[in-house]
Amino acid sequence: MSAQRRKAIGSKAERRFAALFLLPSLLLLLIFRIIPLFWGFTLSFSENGEWIGADNYVRAVGDTNFRDSIVNTLLLLATLPIWVMLPMLLAILIHQGVPGGKLYRAVYFLPAVLSSVIVGAIFNIVLRYDGSLNAALKVIGIDAVDWLGSSSTALGSLIAVQLWSTFGMSVLIFLSGLSTVPDDIVEAARIDGARFWQRLFLIVIPSLRPIIEFVAVVTTIGVLTSMFGLIYVLTGGGPGTSTTLPEFLIWLEQGRLNRPGYAAAISMFLFSMMAGVAYLQIRIMSRNANV
Template identity: 45%
Template sequence: MPTGPHPSPAPVARPRRGSRTERLAPFALVAPTVLIVVALRLWPLALGVNFSFTGDGDLNGTPVGLDNYATLLGDPLFRTALGNVGLLVLLLPVAVAIPGLLATAIHLRVPGHRVYRAVYFFPAVLSPVIVGAIFTLLLGYDGPLNDLLGVVGLGPVDWLGDPDVAIFAVVGVHVWATFGMALVVFLAGFSTLDPSLLDAARVDGASLPQTLRHVIVPGLARTIQFVFATTMIGMLTSMFGLLFVMTGGGPEASTYLPEYYIWVQQGQLDRPALASAASTALFLVMLLVGLAQVGVLRRAGREG
């Protein structure tokens, strides 16, 4: 065979670097959102933190260091509020599991799933004041729920007057009123789940608990993390309306939460600096709890 000089390889075209305008375009697009977040969120947060180190009353505007935080730690009401935060953390898996299981049933198309989708979301559009007023009547000592318990032979329960029961009653009402949003998020997560995995589990004869554990939960790991975080934030920052209408922080301050404590200090006792310190403490609690939840869920996902 004749041989000849091999042709030199064609030069590889280097990708053309974008112009300066193209490189800056993404930053220009996100700049308005960043400015809004800084102006309406981060800057007021920084002002609140700074204000928490000043005094109230005659010491208004005077730096007092950590005195407000020492006052918080010495206040039994604030310690009760923090204890109730711990209770909310323990109840959080239940608050997440309820919409998760309902979303699973709807996704698996149980009979009437379209009706259930609308019915479950309906409470989410109601005002907390309206929900609180309705359940104050239902859970009253002489209310319909205790009448129903009497019919089946169970004694009446002082749902809103017993310090050991009231916080559970209010949290239960909050979960009922708000889990519709988490249900929507779970349904959106199901739309990203590979249906072939469910089909394979069904063909292999996997039971529903096995399908939940080995297919649905790993497939919705990021959705579950998001719902955990948003549900916890909602519990810590969106229960004021229910507390105000249903218990007023009672009985015996057993239903105090940090946001209700903040309102009392600011709105009733005119102690804005102490309220700012409590707000800062609430922010730190939410941050630590959120980071801990994400860490635990990620570790569980890797082990799964």
């Protein structure tokens, strides 16, 4: 039994090397992420070095900027089905051999490799009142819209640009998932007389379920945490608070307004939103890794 046990935990040299090899990773994560998380939690109960209890949280709940950022987040999350369905549909069509599919696959991913700053800077010009989108709409008889300058369209524009710049990534993930759907089952269904749509909804989409879950989780994490660059360049959070999301508000509070404790409190709200989704992602990943 003790030999068995020794085998499970490795020899002394093995353990020592494992600790040595893991040290750089663990140190970096501890110093820059894990300790700051707990530090931030303590900070959120203080302002300028003074302990103020839960005041920052109470203030956040009453702060219209913060509430607006939460409402914006909920509106953003409400569009999630589009972020999943559109790439899935495109991937299925490409997998089915749509004419030009290989080219589309390569081109769709192009925006995803561009920095959000670059995407934002370009769309900031394209979506201006006198920009090329309005010029193009004029040709087909639609009146010009101030896409980024009016609070009723700014959030929608921001969401559309982010969707545009990331859908190619999801298309790729769905395509790699589709390549694992066994062809013979689909073929057998076809021979049995199942129509295109029946095969799609009864066989292909159900077998994509793990991929759908993965894309939904990754997309949610993406919209919660990787829109800073785009907001910073495209809209600056405005007009008003109409495109302010929590991650951008944290930036504003810690920098321009110099209220680190309050920024830390909002961070904890963002963390609690993140943690749930990230937990799902970690479960999927550790299931796939076989480690």
